[in-house]
Amino acid sequence: KNEVEQSPQNLTAQEGEFITINCSYSVGISALHWLQQHPGGGIVSLFMLSSGKKKHGRLIATINIQEKHSSLHITASHPRDSAVYICAVRKVGGSQGNLIFGKGTKLSVKP
Amino acid sequence: GAVVSQHPSRVICKSGTSVKIECRSLDFQATTMFWYRQFPKKSLMLMATSNEGSKATYEQGVEKDKFLINHASLTLSTLTVTSAHPEDSSFYICSVAGGNRPYEQYFGPGTRLTVT
Numbered sequence: 001k002n003e004v005e006q007s008p009q010n011l012t013a014q015e016g017e018f019i020t021i022n023c024s025y026s027v028g029i030s031a032l033h034w035l036q037q038h039p040g041g042g043i044v045s046l047f048m049l050s051s052g053k054k055k056h057g058r059l060i061a062t063i064n065i066q067e068k069h070s071s072l073h074i075t076a077s078h079p080r081d082s083a084v085y086i087c088a089v090r091k092v093g094g095s096q097g098n099l100i101f102g103k104g105t106k107l108s109v110k111p
Numbered sequence: 112g113a114v115v116s117q118h119p120s121r122v123i124c125k126s127g128t129s130v131k132i133e134c135r136s137l138d139f140q141a142t143t144m145f146w147y148r149q150f151p152k153k154s155l156m157l158m159a160t161s162n163e164g165s166k167a168t169y170e171q172g173v174e175k176d177k178f179l180i181n182h183a184s185l186t187l188s189t190l191t192v193t194s195a196h197p198e199d200s201s202f203y204i205c206s207v208a209g210g211n212r213p214y215e216q217y218f219g220p221g222t223r224l225t226v227t
Binding site: 043044045086088096097098099102 | 120143145149154155156157160170202204206208215216217218219220221223
């Protein structure tokens with residue numbers, strides 16, 4: 001079993017819908033990242049969380065340390081949100097760059 | 112967050128040649144930089160960690176003589192793929208950490224290398 005699991009693997013939504021992508025992990029962590037990878041490959045750092053909730057524009061990320069779970073929400077989705085969303089965690093005691101990456105959730109937003 | 116750039120964004124080179132990829136931290140004193148590699152439809156994998164002014168630390172299975180990393184300043188790290196081979200074709204991503212926010216990490220947009 002992977003230490004970082006994302007669900008769903010693929011997600012298709014209509015423009016305007018509220019979207020939730022989930023990330024569960026089985027190890028103790030010191031930080032969790034949400035990344036966005038566009039079809040051309042470019043990666044954008046969306047959030048880094050160690051507790052609570054962060055919001056940036058239409059994106060909201062939450063983390064529940066006790067339940068070892070994080071969610072990424074997109075409100076009022078738009079076709080330009082179509083991308084692969086990747087969750088990555090840094091294990092407690094692990095080196096900073098040695099992240100464990102989820103396999104990603106491919107989001108397609110239809111107009 | 113920090114702004115991280117990579118250059119070039121795409122590069123095609125012939126087998127046997129070397130190619131250099133730059134990672135720049137535009138507004139952040141990056142005491143540490145990381146290099147990742149992503150194979151098609153796979154997760155990112157850490158290749159090496161470099162601290163400014165020191166030799167890079169490579170992950171197991173990564174050839175240090177093939178993937179030369181230089182981190183000469185707080186804003187620039189380079190990855191040179193030497194004697195490139197088609198198997199080196201991949202997506203290479205850097206990320207930065209350090210400054211007064213040592214637990215934060217910011218990713219560059221990546222460089223797609225194709226070796227023909």
